Amino acid sequence: MKQAFAFTLGTLSAIGGFIDIGDLVADAQVGARFGLRLAWVTLFSVAGIMCFSEMAGRIAIKTQRPALALARSRLGPRFGLFGLIGSLLVTGLLVMAELAGVALALQLATSINYLLWVPVAALFVLIVVWRLPFETMERLYGVLGLTMLVFVVAVFQLDPNWPNMAQSATTIAPTASESWATYLFFVVALIGAQMTPYEMFFFSSGAVDHRWRPRDLWEMRVNVIVGFPLGGLLAVAIQATAFLVLFEPGIAVEHLSQTALPVAVALGKAGLIVAIVGIFAATFGATLETLFSTSYDVAQYFGWSYGKLQPPARASRFVTTMLAMLFGATALALTTINPITVTIVAVVCSASLLPFLFLPVLLVANDRELMGEMANGKLSNAVGTATLVLSCVVSTLAFPLLILTKGGTV
Amino acid sequence: MSRLVSARIALLDNQIVDCHRLPIGRADDLEIELGGGVPRITALLIGSQPLGDRIGGHLGRAMAAVSARLRRGAEDDGPPAIPVSSIRDLEPLIELDLELDDLPNVAALEQWLAAHFVERLPGSGDASE
Amino acid sequence: MVLTVKRHTARTATLTFAAILAIAGALAYVTAPPKGLDGYRERAAATAETLASQVETASLWVQVQADGKATTAATLVGLEEAAEDGRAAATTFEGYEPPTEAVTLRGRFASLAAEQERWLDLPALSAPLSGLAEEWTRFEERAEP
Numbered sequence: 001m002k003q004a005f006a007f008t009l010g011t012l013s014a015i016g017g018f019i020d021i022g023d024l025v026a027d028a029q030v031g032a033r034f035g036l037r038l039a040w041v042t043l044f045s046v047a048g049i050m051c052f053s054e055m056a057g058r059i060a061i062k063t064q065r066p067a068l069a070l071a072r073s074r075l076g077p078r079f080g081l082f083g084l085i086g087s088l089l090v091t092g093l094l095v096m097a098e099l100a101g102v103a104l105a106l107q108l109a110t111s112i113n114y115l116l117w118v119p120v121a122a123l124f125v126l127i128v129v130w131r132l133p134f135e136t137m138e139r140l141y142g143v144l145g146l147t148m149l150v151f152v153v154a155v156f157q158l159d160p161n162w163p164n165m166a167q168s169a170t171t172i173a174p175t176a177s178e179s180w181a182t183y184l185f186f187v188v189a190l191i192g193a194q195m196t197p198y199e200m201f202f203f204s205s206g207a208v209d210h211r212w213r214p215r216d217l218w219e220m221r222v223n224v225i226v227g228f229p230l231g232g233l234l235a236v237a238i239q240a241t242a243f244l245v246l247f248e249p250g251i252a253v254e255h256l257s258q259t260a261l262p263v264a265v266a267l268g269k270a271g272l273i274v275a276i277v278g279i280f281a282a283t284f285g286a287t288l289e290t291l292f293s294t295s296y297d298v299a300q301y302f303g304w305s306y307g308k309l310q311p312p313a314r315a316s317r318f319v320t321t322m323l324a325m326l327f328g329a330t331a332l333a334l335t336t337i338n339p340i341t342v343t344i345v346a347v348v349c350s351a352s353l354l355p356f357l358f359l360p361v362l363l364v365a366n367d368r369e370l371m372g373e374m375a376n377g378k379l380s381n382a383v384g385t386a387t388l389v390l391s392c393v394v395s396t397l398a399f400p401l402l403i404l405t406k407g408g409t410v
Numbered sequence: 411m412s413r414l415v416s417a418r419i420a421l422l423d424n425q426i427v428d429c430h431r432l433p434i435g436r437a438d439d440l441e442i443e444l445g446g447g448v449p450r451i452t453a454l455l456i457g458s459q460p461l462g463d464r465i466g467g468h469l470g471r472a473m474a475a476v477s478a479r480l481r482r483g484a485e486d487d488g489p490p491a492i493p494v495s496s497i498r499d500l501e502p503l504i505e506l507d508l509e510l511d512d513l514p515n516v517a518a519l520e521q522w523l524a525a526h527f528v529e530r531l532p533g534s535g536d537a538s539e
Numbered sequence: 540m541v542l543t544v545k546r547h548t549a550r551t552a553t554l555t556f557a558a559i560l561a562i563a564g565a566l567a568y569v570t571a572p573p574k575g576l577d578g579y580r581e582r583a584a585a586t587a588e589t590l591a592s593q594v595e596t597a598s599l600w601v602q603v604q605a606d607g608k609a610t611t612a613a614t615l616v617g618l619e620e621a622a623e624d625g626r627a628a629a630t631t632f633e634g635y636e637p638p639t640e641a642v643t644l645r646g647r648f649a650s651l652a653a654e655q656e657r658w659l660d661l662p663a664l665s666a667p668l669s670g671l672a673e674e675w676t677r678f679e680e681r682a683e684p
Binding site: 107109110245249251257261264267272406407409 | 592616
């Protein structure tokens with residue numbers, strides 16, 4: 001019984017972790033502009049992030065150390081520092097974007113300007129981080145995150161022409177009015193939004209924090225196998241609802257409200273409210289995950305004590321880092337900088353950073369001296385290597401495409 | 411007990427924990443003694459100063475300088491060094507037979523932050539449960 | 540030792556300079572005003588597309604609200620965002636100096652933008668919104684170089 005409960009918990013947090021502000025924005029944009037012509041990217045992202053999260057989880061179980069911590073041991077402090085600074089910048093931007101996402105969800109619910117909600121959301125995050133135990137925290141946003149399934153219901157309620165949907169999903173080319181550059185830019189944006197490295201590091205740090213041992217290997221795998229594909233399903237559902245409602249009138253998505261609009265069209269007031277709760281839960285959960293993930297990264301690089309399981313005074317450097325990140329994110333959000341633009345820039349930066357974060361995980365997972373019988377098998381290596389190679393291509397193209405397409409606005 | 415280990419893989423950059431498995435820091439550098447013609451590793455050095463020196467470049471030098479500056483004021487006897495004789499185990503982490511609280515020099519920033527900032531925040535006592 | 544430090548400094552300085560130059564270049568490219576008649580028409584078409592999208596968004600919100608399918612709070616947010624974004628896009632475009640051949644295009648744009656401003660301020664009377672979106676689309680097609 002306890003086991004079954006643990007399954008659902010981990011699975012829920014995997015769903016909650018997959019869908020964040022990046023997905024809510026990028027999936028809706030893509031659906032409204034290209035229909036389901038980029039759905040294949042989600043398939044690829046899910047396979048890639050599943051493979052690397054499983055590796056990171058396995059490393060954590062075997063070595064009792066999180067994946068990024070081993071990157072420094074194996075690739076030296078310089079490479080480690082580069083990865084640390086890179087992921088700090090990107091995930092730091094994401095903390096701000098997720099926090100703004102929470103505020104935007106509250107704005108949709110109340111029509112009070114989101115800037116007034118930003119400090120409230122930050123305070124709420126602070127209280128949850130400070131006072132709630134880890135498991136309650138995961139349960140809270142995991143269960144609330146399930147309300148995102150309303151997007152799947154909305155797809156069916158919109159009664160789509162299925163052959164049309166299938167045709168769109170199997171076409172790998174831009175729609176008539178769009179260029180290949182824009183199409184490729186959104187490939188990069190979707191990969192950046194869906195294969196977020198912070199999920200991988202959060203997952204492996206969580207495994208260390210929960211003191212998972214080799215007998216928990218299958219529990220970890222079930223979380224990966226069920227959680228991430230469910231997250232991918234939600235992502236495609238968001239693309240589909242945007243396709244069905246926003247594509248025809250030529251609406252370009254620039255706001256979180258436009259992500260929710262198709263649900264209102266499909267399911268009415270109740271559906272809209274559920275969707276807003278879902279958006280709130282997803283961005284709130286992601287705020288916690290990005291915040292923890294960045295602080296974990298710093299603490300692990302320097303070997304500080306960290307984690308939710310330590311009393312704060314025992315991990316004061318970790319706690320201080322986290323509070324500083326939250327404060328910085330709040331201040332940045334309050335500058336009235338457009339959170340949607342920040343999100344797009346953050347996911348593109350994240351995409352360009354992927355190979356540098358995937359490489360050490362792949363190397364460590366293959367280290368037989370360290371991993372013993374839990375080292376990578378053929379399947380992990382095949383999928384992992386393919387993902388790594390593709391992420392190198394994505395990484396090279398990310399910034400040129402961002403500039404060439406002016407952030408996908410051309 | 412005599413087992414060959416690689417200093418680069420088993421020692422350098424590895425996580426150090428105390429006898430209760432509380433994290434102490436990382437083996438940021440090694441102290442090597444050349445006495446008697448045979449070089450011997452005598453201590454693990456911890457902290458941003460040895461780490462910064464190893465990273466080198468502008469960033470590394472800045473890190474080392476900040477760390478050295480922060481430590482000044484206390485009696486300065488160099489970055490915290492842990493004698494290799496107190497290492498109890500090397501796998502998977504470097505485990506010492508000491509307690510974190512017995513190493514006053516280690517994690518000075520942690521203690522300072524705890525005393526001056528974190529413990530003063532409301533409700534800092536029991537967030538773990 | 541001194542020599543390597545100097546070389547380091549020189550390389551870091553060059554790299555920093557190159558990075559700043561690249562970022563400045565990218566920003567200049569992204570925010571540059573349109574050049575020539577074709578550039579102006581292209582920008583007019585793109586702005587019209589954006590405005591059509593805002594109008595369609597507004598009209599969709601009004602429609603779901605009228606059908607009792609949306610909360611008033613969400614509708615208000617959606618309408619305000621559409622109005623604000625539309626206004627910002629129109630202001631940016633109207634800030635560009637039109638080439639002499641495009642003065643009529645610019646005039647037509649201004650009158651459509653004024654009409655939009657009127658309707659978005661009174662979203663309850665939104666029946667004409669979809670007509671307005673069509674006008675923007677027609678404008679976009681005519682503007683395209």
